[in-house]
Amino acid sequence: MQNAVILINAEKGQVKAVAERLADVEGISEVYSTCGRYDLVAIARTRDFESLAELVTERLNAVEGIRDTETLNAMQVHSRHDLETMFSLGW
Template sequence: MQNAVILINTEKGQVKPVAERLADVEGISEVFSTCGRYDLVAIARTRDFESLAELVTGRLNDVEGIADTETLNAMQVHSRHDLETMFSLGW
């Protein structure tokens, strides 16, 4: 499994439409709108590096309204989220 964080700036006035388009792209699991240096943060999860490369250099280029991106390829995942979800009582 390959995970990456994709930092995205959109063209003016395109944050919401780009976020909605990205959410439908295969390999993108979450899209967050943010304040600060980047407009959006997308989390990519693909089966292998080749699939990630196709996502970043291929499918993202087809999303209208993206001005530029920066991709951070995750080396290791450090998360308590999955553990907390497993032991949650659903409150």
């Protein structure tokens, strides 16, 4: 499994609409509105790196209202919750 944190800035006045659109994108498991440097944080969970690349470069580019993104690729799992989830999926 390949996980990533995607930091997102939306066009002015579009935060809620972008969040709702992102929640419907395959591969995005969670979307949070935030305060600070970024408007939204999305958690991506994909099968492999190629699926993550397709999500970031194609599916997110199709979401209207996104101004820019920064993707943080998860390298190593340190959360017990993620480990339990991974093993329950047969990984």
